[in-house]
Amino acid sequence: MLECRIPDPNPILLKYYQPGDLIFGGIVSQVFFLTSPAEFNEHPPQISLDELIVVTKNYQHILALIFAIKELNENPHILPNVTLGFNIYDSYLDAKWTYHAAMQLTSSRNRLVPNYKCDTQDNLITVIGGLNSQMSLQIANILSNYKMSQLVYGFAPETTDKTQEYSFYRMVPYEALQYRGILQLFLHFKWTWAGFITENNENRERFEHKILPVFSESGICFAFIETYPYLSFEERLPETIDWLMEIYDKVMSSIANAMIYYGDVNSMILLRWLLFLPEMEESVQKLKGKVWILTAQMEFTTSVYQKSWDIQVLHGAISFTIHFNELPLFHQFLQDRNPSSAIEDGFIKAFWRQAFNCVFPDAVLDNVVGDICTGKESLESLPGPFFEMTMVGHSYSIYNAVYAVAHALHAMCLSRYKNRAMMDGKRRELQNNRLWQLHHFLQHVSFNNSAGDKIFFNHNRELVGGFDVINLITFPNQSFIRVKVGRMDPQLPVDQAFSIKEDAIVWHSCFNKVQPISVCNDNCAPGYRKTVLERRPSCCYSCIPCPEGKISNQMDIVDCFQCQEDYHPNKYQNSCIPKAVNFLSYDEPLGVGLTVSAIFLSFISILMVVIVVKNHNTPLVKANNRNLTYTLLLSLLLCFLCALLFIGAPGKVTCLFRQTAFGIMFSVAVSCVLAKTITVVLAFMATKPGSSMRKWVGKRLAISIVLSCSFIQLGICTVWLAIAPPFPEADMNSVSEEILLKCNEASLTMFYCVLSYLGLLAIASFCVAFHARKLPNSFNEAKFITFSMLVFCSVWLSFVPSYLSTKGKYMVAVEVFSILASTAGLLGCIFVPKFYIIVMRPELNNKEHLRRSNI
Template sequence: MPVSVLVAVQLLNGEEPLFYKGTNCSQSGVVMGVVGDSGSTPSISMSRIFGSFNIPLVSSFSTCACLSDKQQFPSFFRTIPSDHYQADALAKLVKHFGWTWIGVVHSNSDYGNDGIASFLKAVVREGICVEYTESFFRTDPRSSIQRVADVIRRSTAKVVVAFTAVGDMKVLLEELALDLPSPRQWIASEAWVTDPNLMSFSFCAGAIGVAIQRSVIPGLRDFLLNISPSELAASSVLTEFWEDAFNCKLNESLDSDKRVCDGTETLQSLKNPYTETSQLRVTNMMYKAVFAMAHAIHNAVCKEINATIQCDKHIKLEPKQVFTELKKVNFSKNGYQVSFDANGDPVAFYELVNWQRGESGSIELVTVGYYDASLPKGQEFHINRNITWAYGGTQVPVSMCSKNCPPGTRKVLQKGKPICCYDCIPCPEGEISNMTNSPDCFSCSREFWPNAEKDACFPKPVEFLSFDESLSIILAAFSVGGACLAIITLVIFFRHRKSPIVRANNSELSFLLLFSLTLCFLCSLTFIGEPSEWSCMLRHTAFGITFVLCISCVLGKTVMVLMAFKATLPGNNVMKWFGPPQQRITVVILTFFQVLICIVWLILSPPFPMKNLNTYKEKIILECALGSAIGFWVVLGYIGLLAVFCFILAVLARKLPDNFNEAKMITFSMLIFCAVWITFIPAYVSSPGKFTVAVEIFAILASTFGLILCIFAPKCFIIVFQPQKNTKKYLMNKN
């Protein structure tokens, strides 16, 4: 840096050895502009000095992002992109290959410190974690270099980003070569990725990084290969180059063991970096810088008048004029556009290069893609060729603090560690995550439920008591069987309707009772199948009306037994008040009340099909909602009231002296009926899902079977198997 300051002062002073402190400064050889320096640190020092005098400084290799600050460096320009873009490109490169756990080393210089600061900001935006950040300089003590090398060896990160200068990187790689670490994927900055000398470190094969765009400068190779002998003698630098390239001496020297050049040496046969002009990168940046300065001076001196260019050779040119014109430079040279933005920076364009082993076994530099900052966001980064990875691998290496959390799990950060270090926790019941590394699980909508892997929501299965289930088939079989039993009983009674046992038990009410029992059995079928608006209304009303009809008939038979006994007492004429017409009217009135209750229920708040999402989390129960719970319990309560009243009357008549006294059997049937429906209430309330319907069907069938078996089974047994008892004589035989 002191040398750069000295050079800057000398240029300002017209390259004279004296520095004038007075007001009468020398004006000989005033500098209009400067091309250089290459390094960022010297450029910072020189630009601070030149900026005060509006003297433009155009650099070809100073990449520090700090130089874009026009308040500090107003007259600084460069043809190489700022490290701000390089840092962004490197961060996108790391993100592109899925690396979230990396190590970082950088030069302890303006280039390295500012570059890595930009890079660290970029990786934070990309969600990448840095295990370590180490800085060093090539002149540091070896212990410092060893410490950095040991950090790399011990780290768990398989990817190392090196934002270093060539000299610094060479020192680090030499130290690592003494004790090679496990395979590391090197990500290189443009400063060292294209250096041919570093490619001799074979353990860095597979390195990938951003490089300055290469170019072939027209005529340069011919110029370099056509150096004349007179030019060699006139330049000590060319003389030294020649003698080193061909290992000979141009002049005899007693103190040298080298042979004397015999004149057969030719640059055309030389193969070294000097003759390799197809990989010019930084040289092209210098080429553009010189032409940018030339265009600025030309535009300041020459003007276009009447479609002709006229130049004023006697103009007193000021550095400020060149500075002003340099801002407006915009031309194409050698296939590349040259211009500067408001910060004095060019459009950022990088090649993505990869260190690949050639057929000879040596490492070669291969361009595999590019990064163009002028493209829309998200499209700047492109890879168009296969990449060779660390140690010649063909698979992208993995560098993560924790493995990716698969769908169905969520990330939980590990305490005290970066955000890239986490545990994978399965989603709780009812929640899913459908992407990798999900930070949270979320619930499915109410009608959906997670699959077994908890990575997708599927519609919940809809459950109802369908006809194809075993339970439904059993219940339906009992229902149809009960209806058939009632019909068979009806046929038996009809065929023996004139027999004493049938006539003695009020055949008209018996036929009506058997008909209602048949309907009771069949109404249970309406509870099976998918609930619909009509089936929901039908099942409850049909159940309520048929059961009231049934109980009304039983009640009529019970009252008739009581009245018949009282009618046998002397002077009692009660049977004329309870003959067949009165029995029919009683049954109709009692049933009509239930019909009226059902009509009111259906009008005000009828049952309706609904999806029950609360009983089970993982499935939907399709059931009939009661609509009005009061209506349901009034219907059920009315049935219960009639059943209890009938039971009381049957108990009162159970000991009447009659061989065919039905009161005993009615008592048992009502006892079963009441027991079934009393136990039904808690079972109905506590049964989940479709089993609520099954409980209701069971109660209907159990109570109906109780009625038909207790009331009609003994009579049918006598009619079919003991016909000798089906006589008037046996009927009149009182106990």
């Protein structure tokens, strides 16, 4: 049979003692402060003066320890034949009494002799405590000398002394996880402006140096960071009230709705004081709804004189709590607890008196002031802030701490039993000088508790677990419920560690059931971007519209961005919409108008060709080289038709021949005009007696002029097509709201060479025609050619600025219009007068009339 025990000790009564083979040491914080007659003249507490005021909520911590040891002693599978006991000491929130209790636990019974223990009774195996970090450190300063394990059910302090080795086992997750959870909570609700209140100790320093930069990097700023000193309502009440008034004004005047309140288990009492100020002072501004974010160190507790204070000011608060589950038999255990059934309990009467506002009869003095405690009062009748019948986080940690030590001790006993054969008739004793061996087993302990949670430590001796996110819902009858609305689980991936059920949260009534906003200024709507304000935190900014061509599609965006190439910003610059594909189409009015005009003018040209052919042998047609007339009419017809190449979606073929066909056709037409003009001049000069110009007059000269001038333009176009041929292109950038389908000329130099050569021919024709405009009408068309070239040059001179100042399809339309207008100018000015005579006045189309008009 497995045995791991010491000789039965003689029981002694310390503060609270349960006899047993192995002793747990517990150090709790049951007392809050002393009271005196002058402190609460308006709201006097219903207790005897000069009596210690007990934080009744903390009594559950004691009961959790008792309940755990009771279960273990009744469990035959863990430490059989071993009875566990415990000693519990109250620290009174005082360093002197904390050190005294730690030394008392490590000394012989009734003999407080430091570092001396002369008996083998009351073998202390571990100490559980304390509740706040300072108390834990004070206990550790004593226990570290004995290499004794200390299971801390509050948050243990961060120690900077590397020479001192502390044996902390933290029954709570590492504290940084809680701050990560608060940060994720703020990011989830987009709260960027908050208040922070904490005690003036290492917590503030840790927050400012380690946590505040992380919040700032995530875009969260603090409207104020306030600390409160260690407060005493006994001697420094005026100073305390002044501080509370100052903080209250800052909280209520701030536009921040999210308030982080960092404190220890008893800090809730101070927060209750802070929120009670409007009831005490009429001059204080009325309470506004705030979202209080409470840390896991705190419990929803109250003091005896705060019993009637309204708790609905904390309605909707969000609290990070140590994960806990309800223990199956714990509720019944609490129901059975009363002063008559727990005679050995040294704390229960103090708790009972203040919880139920009654007194126990004094058998010695036989004087009773107030209601008598019957012992039959029901714990379930107490308000939640006073005492809860369900497990709370710190009590759950104490329960798990007891079981962790029991499992570790059981594993150590099994290890000894396996490694060493038992001697007949002898028992193995667990001596204090072997307690350091417990650390190895405690570090590797792993078990499932009665609530189904797995309990084990990581390499830093911290409990591997998470935090629950609790929404506090309060009621007018001083009751409240905790609603679990989220979780911070470190065992999940980082992006999944934090979860929140937003729809399950009940907010303070001041927010009208709408999620509160806590920002320094209004959010920048989509279509705007943030801009930094001088001498203000980064969370305070103004909003300016996005620049042209850019958008923002989210709230509070830092910089606007451009849409994809085939999209453009909408009117409000908050989204991208597809660009419309744009080109000079046959389907739109502008395209239809230009197409009809080109076809109509082409028809007129064909009609004139037909009329010329029918009147082939008339004097008017024969005058000035009828072959040139045919060539000019055909080239003008082709000029009208080449305008159609510019209408419709650009393709490879149309882009390749669009500008080159235009240049060549116009060069032929202008060359014909130039040849006609030169022919007129030479013919007039050849009529003079003895003129040597007669040999130049004839068809050869005209053909040579047309061919030579046209071939130069043909050569330019051939070079253009050879070195950099035009190609179709989708222009995304010229017009912000459109995709322009156009022909890229590839080489603007060659394009302007074509235009320049065409302009050179036109200027030459104009000059020659202007010189010959006064020659006899029977020999020339110089007057008509002069006017036609004037129209031609005017159109193309106005084309250049118009072409460069337009974009997209209108650029193409300008060129098409210029082609049609200049071609129509040549056709109308040169041929309309002739065709008027041919069609309307045929009697004038004879040699006699021509001779008479020449005289």
